[in-house]
Structure formats: structure tokens, C-alpha cells
Amino acid sequence: MEGPPLASLSLTHVHYNPDDPISYICAWLALVPQGLCVAYATLIWSTREVEILLMFAGQLACEALNWGLKRYIKEERPSQMNGKGYGMPSSHAQFVTFFSMSLTFFLLFRHVPNPGSSSSSSSFSHGPASPSSASSFAERALLSLLALVSAAAVAASRIYLNYHTPKQVIVGCLAGVFCAIFWFLFTSYLRQAGWIDWALDLQWAKMARMRDLIVNEDLVDAGWDKWQTKRRRKLKLRDDWTGKSL
Template sequence: MEELAPLASLSLTHVHYDPTDPVSYFCAWLALVPQGLCVMYATLIWSTREAEIILMFAGQLACEVLNFGLKRILKEERPKQMHGKGYGMPSSHAQFVAFFSLSLTMFLLFRHVPKKPTPSHTPLSLAARVGLSILALMNAGLVAWSRIYLSYHTPWQVLVGCAAGAVTAVSWFLITTVVRQIGLLSWALEQYPTRLFRIRDLVVEEDLCQSGWEKWEAKRISEQKATTKKKR
């Protein structure tokens, strides 16, 4: 028989966990949160074409590049249970979710200024935005803790990852604030490529669910009036 070539494993979602431990199984699912967030980013960018989401995703990618560089500079091994599976300092999962949760929190509390309520739309209240921020931060904490529980990282590696993600999030938020204030974003939105792909900047004052809602309401009411007239 001919010898078969050795096969490689695509370890994008390959997670080691203890099958006899329900908590370990739960932590294995938490390890997929960054992949899920990337799918969310791609879906929202494609469906909404919002500049703010594109900017946030760009910052997320920059955060990943930073993590890639730090791991290869520090070259600190993972705990012995996961030895040989790449460098562990800092935790990329912790850094990823720290950036996302803090970026979302700063957007909701400092940049998002919703319009006044209208008969067809009630924007998210401050209490709701605070609640969403707390949920995002709690989710980040769970993901970071799960990396320690699964023995993929030491507590110090996770803490450094969270710190790197937080520093990157704050830095990127300040950079994008300056980009907005000096008019660079407004200029970019007037260029042919951004207009071709219909990139817009509405989510800072409108909720995502608001997009097209008032147009739909006006159409629905108009059709109801037309139907009523026909019955008469």
C-alpha cells in the first residue's frame, strides 16, 4: 500500500477541555467568542455599511496585530498542560474581548448621542446603554477567566492581555475621536470608493434598528390609508 501523506489540523476552533467537567465544557464554548464577534463584525459591516463599525473593526485588527507582535517579542510559554501550542504572553482571547467590550462601552456612553424620541422610534435609554456595557464587560471577564480555567494561560498572561486590549481600545477611541473632530472622516465619506459602497455615519445618533424604520412606517401607514379609502 502507498504511504499516506501526513495530515495537518486547522486549529481555528480546536479547543482542549475536560469532557467530565461541565464548567470546562462551558469554557470551551467561551473560547469561540472571538470568532463569533468576527462574524458579527462582518455581518454588521455588510448589512449596515456604518463607518463607526468599520473603524471599530479596524481597531480590533490592529489589536490582534499588536498581540501577534508581543507574543513573539516576549516569547513566554503557556502553562505546562498546553506546552507547545504557541506562546502565551499575552492572552489573545483576553486582549480581543477587552478591546471589544471597552470599545463598545465607550461608544455607547460617550460617542452615541441618540436623537430625541419620535412617534415611530424610541432610542436606547442611558440605562439600557449602561446595561449593555455591563453585559459586554461581564462577557469579557468570563472569556478571560475561561482561559485560566482551561489552563491555556497563566493569570498573569490573562491580566497582561486584558491590559493590552484596554490600552489599545482607549488609544483607538482617542484616535478616531480626533479623526472625527478634524473632519477627516467626513472627507473620507465624500470620496468615490466610500460612496460607491454606500458607507454612512448614522449609528452615532441613530440605533441600528432605526435604519429604514421610519421609511417603512410611512409606507405602512400610506398603504393602510389607501386600503381604507378603497373600502369606502
């Protein structure tokens, strides 16, 4: 007996021209939003940082807005496109634009690294001092530029693969920018008004071990001072034991 016709999981099913290397690259770029969702979940679970959780919440709200706009505008995709669903605005363009803009706002306006805040680095003088490698503003600006360029590549790939018209991609980018600006201002208000501190004092937040360190903790040195202190302590104990043995 013949079974029912098989369906394609459109979440990862991407049409591209196998004879075109650029089309192949664009097909991989189409998977960036899914990869970012995995990164969000991994970072939230591993770091328990409230800033990452807030950014992911904004990302989901941005996606909800895209879902509503598509069903309100009801503009079809390009005629040569084999996919389903409405095309205005581009969800891929809106997703990556929100992410890149939110990351840029965080790195340039909210993130204030303070590598000197850790007192543990001076607890032991044995061994070389931990180098000060706080990410400079120029480095954070370069990372922001890289995120924006990557978002532009993903957005352009939707046009190249004929999944969206240029207008649909541009509107998606504009919607992503709007959502990122609104969410940054909203979360800034939550911080200034003390709502973030209030939420972190709730029992569920304590049980989940949520924290708010990444705003001031240097992205390069996160955990480095703690590791160096532990390493110096271990070396000091080994040298003390060696001296006693001699």
C-alpha cells in the same frame, strides 16, 4: 498507501475536559472571537456604517499588536497545555477586552440617539403614532456592563482551560484596554478634524455606500420610523380604495 499525517486547524480546535460541564462551556467561550469577526463582517456588509468599520480596523490593529508582543516576549504557555505558540499576552483576553471596552466607549460617550430627528414619522397621521423607544443611558450602561462581564468570562475561561496563566490573561486584558482607549481617542480626533467626512466623500466610499448614521440613530428604532411611514401609507391607500369602492 498511507497518506500524510493529518493536522488540526488550531483556529477552532479547543482542548477541554468532557467530564467537566464548566470546561465544556469554556470551550465554547473560546470561539467568541471568531464569532465576533463574523458579526463584524456581517454588520459592515449589511449596514455599511463607517463606525463599525473603524471599530473592526481597531480590532485588527489590536490583534497585530498581540502578535508582535507574543513574539517579542516569547513566554511559553502553561506546561500542562497541549497547544502551540507563545502565551504572553493572551490573544483571547486582549481581543474581547478591546471589543467590550470599545463598545462601552461608543455606547456611553459617542452614541447620542436622537429619535426625534426623523421627520417621516409625522408625514401621515393615519394609525397609531410610533412609540418613542429611544434607548436610555441606563439601558446603554446595562448593555456595556453585559459586554464587560462577557469579556471577563472569556478571559477567565482561558485560565480554566490551562491555555494561559493568570498573568498572561491580565496582561492581555490591560493591552486590550490600552488599545481601546487609544483607538477611541484617535477616532474621536478623526471625527473632530473632519477626516471621517472627508473619507465618506471619496469615490470608493460612495461606491461602497458607506454612511455614518449609527452615532445619532437610535439602536432600537433604526429603520422603525421608515417602516411605520411605509405601513401607514399602505393602510391609507387601502382605506382610500375601500372608501371609493363603497
